[in-house]
Amino acid sequence: MSARTKRVLGVVLELSVPILVLVAWGVWSAGSTTYYYPPLTDILETFRDTWVFERVGSDVVPSLLRMGAGYAIAVLAGVAVGLLLGLSRRSRRAAAPIIEFLRAIPPPALLPFAILVIGVGTSMKVFIIAFVCVWPILLNTLDGVGGVDPTLRDTTRVYGISKRDRVLRVMLPAAGPQIFAGMRTSLSLALILMVISEMVASTNGIGYFVLQSQRSFDIPEMWSGILLIGIIGYFLNAVFLLVERRVLRWHRGSRASALG
Amino acid sequence: MSGVAATARRPRVPDAALPWLSVAVVLALFELLPRIGVINDRYFPPVSDTLTTLADEVQTSPYWQAIGDTLEGWALGLAIAAGLAIPLGIVIGSFPLLYRASRVLIEFLRPIPSVALIPLAILIYGTGLQSKVFLAAFASFWQLFVQVLYGVQDVDPVATDTARSFGYSRVQRLWRVTLPSAVPYIATGLRIASAVSLILCITAELIIGSAGLGRSINLARSGGDVELMYALILTTGLLGLALNSIFVWAEKRVLHWHPSQRGER
Numbered sequence: 084m085s086a087r088t089k090r091v092l093g094v095v096l097e098l099s100v101p102i103l104v105l106v107a108w109g110v111w112s113a114g115s116t117t118y119y120y121p122p123l124t125d126i127l128e129t130f131r132d133t134w135v136f137e138r139v140g141s142d143v144v145p146s147l148l149r150m151g152a153g154y155a156i157a158v159l160a161g162v163a164v165g166l167l168l169g170l171s172r173r174s175r176r177a178a179a180p181i182i183e184f185l186r187a188i189p190p191p192a193l194l195p196f197a198i199l200v201i202g203v204g205t206s207m208k209v210f211i212i213a214f215v216c217v218w219p220i221l222l223n224t225l226d227g228v229g230g231v232d233p234t235l236r237d238t239t240r241v242y243g244i245s246k247r248d249r250v251l252r253v254m255l256p257a258a259g260p261q262i263f264a265g266m267r268t269s270l271s272l273a274l275i276l277m278v279i280s281e282m283v284a285s286t287n288g289i290g291y292f293v294l295q296s297q298r299s300f301d302i303p304e305m306w307s308g309i310l311l312i313g314i315i316g317y318f319l320n321a322v323f324l325l326v327e328r329r330v331l332r333w334h335r336g337s338r339a340s341a342l343g
Numbered sequence: 344m345s346g347v348a349a350t351a352r353r354p355r356v357p358d359a360a361l362p363w364l365s366v367a368v369v370l371a372l373f374e375l376l377p378r379i380g381v382i383n384d385r386y387f388p389p390v391s392d393t394l395t396t397l398a399d400e401v402q403t404s405p406y407w408q409a410i411g412d413t414l415e416g417w418a419l420g421l422a423i424a425a426g427l428a429i430p431l432g433i434v435i436g437s438f439p440l441l442y443r444a445s446r447v448l449i450e451f452l453r454p455i456p457s458v459a460l461i462p463l464a465i466l467i468y469g470t471g472l473q474s475k476v477f478l479a480a481f482a483s484f485w486q487l488f489v490q491v492l493y494g495v496q497d498v499d500p501v502a503t504d505t506a507r508s509f510g511y512s513r514v515q516r517l518w519r520v521t522l523p524s525a526v527p528y529i530a531t532g533l534r535i536a537s538a539v540s541l542i543l544c545i546t547a548e549l550i551i552g553s554a555g556l557g558r559s560i561n562l563a564r565s566g567g568d569v570e571l572m573y574a575l576i577l578t579t580g581l582l583g584l585a586l587n588s589i590f591v592w593a594e595k596r597v598l599h600w601h602p603s604q605r606g607e608r
Contacts, residue, residue: 093443100444101451119466176358177365187583189538191546191557192576195564199572200386271454278458282550290458294550297462305462312459313451320454 153212165224223265227258420479432491494528
């Protein structure tokens with residue numbers, strides 16, 4: 084078998100299994116009369132009726148905006164504070180226990196706190212997403228900056244490169260792979276927090292829709308929402324990997340860090 | 344604060360005291376600011392009040408009951424995830440053909456946030472322990488599974504080839520070569536899975552209302568008992584820290600022979 088046919092066969096194998104699984108689900112559920120597991124075709128039909136593009140404006144867009152805003156705040160704050168604190172070994176040490184503790188709190192436990200302090204509006208959701216997502220990014224930025232080769236630090240200082248340039252052109256890129264690893268952890272957290280904050284207190288959004296469908300026993304609607312969240316999760320991850328690969332193209336270890 | 348220059352002269356505060364100092368400063372701030380009215384004590388009660396409440400709570404049985412309920416879900420979820428992920432990961436990871444066949448499916452299923460399954464869990468398992476365990480097991484399964492897969496595939500080919508030329512059978516190779524070199528990955532996977540399992544348990548308690556810390560926090564909030572709410576949030580944080588430290592400690596003990604045990608992350 085030539086290398087070419089082998090490669091083609093490999094791709095066929097990779098793609099055929101997911102398709103087979105889908106077909107199996109379709110066939111198995113086709114005659115389903117079980118209330119909780121409606122036929123796949125019903126779910127897909129509901130999916131089309133619900134999400135293309137009936138509820139996109141009312142539920143999907145608000146959800147994604149909340150998530151995007153919270154995540155963006157977390158990235159900016161995490162990287163900025165991480166760079167500042169990371170500059171000195173002593174400030175890193177001082178900040179460590181507080182950051183470690185805040186990160187150790189299971190994120191959903193903070194939801195009641197956010198509801199109490201901010202209320203149930205959009206700003207609460209943005210806040211909780213940002214507040215939870217910031218820690219992995221902050222910690223990884225700290226670690227990354229702390230791990231910059233001391234020789235590199237000293238060399239750039241001896242050469243009289245300004246502090247601003249040292250931070251932005253040496254520290255930041257050197258910490259890049261780790262920052263991205265933190266950002267990836269945070270991205271999945273952002274999606275989770277978006278969904279559950281909408282489940283707990285909301286009047287729109289995907290999370291709200293899914294839980295409401297279940298409560299009113301609209302089972303195909305519920306399944307279609309679960310499917311949508313899954314698809315969003317998958318695409319966010321894929322887009323993130325693409326961006327990471329572009330930004331860290333210069334970095335040889337970037338593939339390894341993407342596994343993190 | 345003392346910045347870069349501090350490295351040159353002898354610092355006034357010794358390094359070892361720094362973490363304690365910063366914790367003390369934060370605690371003092373959250374004690375003083377509510378007391379002098381800079382931040383609203385209806386939302387942020389002074390730390391001493393929260394700690395007093397915590398000290399009272401520690402002596403009551405509902406408090407320990409809630410912790411027990413959460414830990415029960417956590418342990419069952421993690422155990423189920425480990426029971427499925429470790430054998431599956433080893434088998435799928437050892438056979439390249441099997442791995443390729445399942446790769447796309449795994450990559451698709453893994454990023455799906457398990458919280459999306461909350462409504463499904465309620466439908467099928469109701470609002471009790473089962474729902475919680477299902478969600479915790481589902482979420483932690485993927486964390487662990489992927490680590491096991493990486494671990495099994497990361498075996499040094501020279502070691503495998505050497506074992507093969509020494510006439511080790513497939514089973515012996517698995518037992519003597521593949522498993523030991525995958526153990527660090529499995530350990531990391533277990534630690535991450537433990538954290539994820541705890542998160543999902545708390546989420547389930549919060550949203551579905553299964554018994555446990557998550558529900559207690561929510562009840563404290565809706566009952567207006569702010570001090571209790573903070574005391575319980577503090578408890579979940581300490582629980583998270585404790586579980587993590589246990590895993591780090593166990594990792595160090597089990598893997599003392601492994602060169603990679605540098606204590607990274």
